[in-house]
Amino acid sequence: MDHAPGFYFPGIMPLRVLDVGQCRPDHSSIRYLFESLGAQVEQSQLIPEALERVANEKFDLVLVNRKLDYDYSDGTELIRQMKENPVTRDTPVMLISNYEEAQQEAVGLGAEPGFGKLELSDPGVRNRLKQFLTRRAN
Numbered sequence: 805m806d807h808a809p810g811f812y813f814p815g816i817m818p819l820r821v822l823d824v825g826q827c828r829p830d831h832s833s834i835r836y837l838f839e840s841l842g843a844q845v846e847q848s849q850l851i852p853e854a855l856e857r858v859a860n861e862k863f864d865l866v867l868v869n870r871k872l873d874y875d876y877s878d879g880t881e882l883i884r885q886m887k888e889n890p891v892t893r894d895t896p897v898m899l900i901s902n903y904e905e906a907q908q909e910a911v912g913l914g915a916e917p918g919f920g921k922l923e924l925s926d927p928g929v930r931n932r933l934k935q936f937l938t939r940r941a942n
Contacts, residue, residue, distance in 0.1 A: 818843060818844040819843040820844050820846065820863045820864055821843045821845045821863065821864060821937075822846055822857060822858065824849075824851075824867065824879070824882060825849060825868055825872030825874065825877075826867075826869050830869075830873075830900075830921055837933075843864070843865075843937050849872065849873070850872065850874055850875065850877075851872070851885070855892065858892045864937060865896050865897070865936045865937065866886070866896070870903065880906070880913060883897050883899065883915045884913050898918035898919070899915055916936070
């Protein structure tokens with residue numbers, strides 16, 4: 805299991821992020837950012853796989869590409885289905901898109917305000933993400 809340096813504590817599960825629909829280079833950039841924040845990043849390519857994983861595994865945050873790289877399906881469809889399902893609706897989800905209108909649509913469906921790939925090095929984005937990567941008491 806991969807862990808960000810300095811953030812692994814024996815006996816404590818790392819915070820988990822599911823990254824959905826990114827191409828390999830973008831997934832690598834996103835993974836680098838989140839691992840620097842102490843999270844473990846996993847990847848899914850398709851909406852049905854991501855829905856199954858979120859329903860059956862614990863993720864602290866789900867990131868979804870505006871257009872999934874594998875089949876170009878609409879990432880907001882994953883958000884809509886997650887928010888309609890009582891099992892997955894409370895899992896925070898963000899859209900990855902540089903387009904403001906896409907971000908507004910995602911938030912309207914129940915997503916948290918997301919960010920674009922051009923903002924990956926923005927300190928404000930990094931600070932905003934920390935709130936989703938703080939261990940919550942069960």
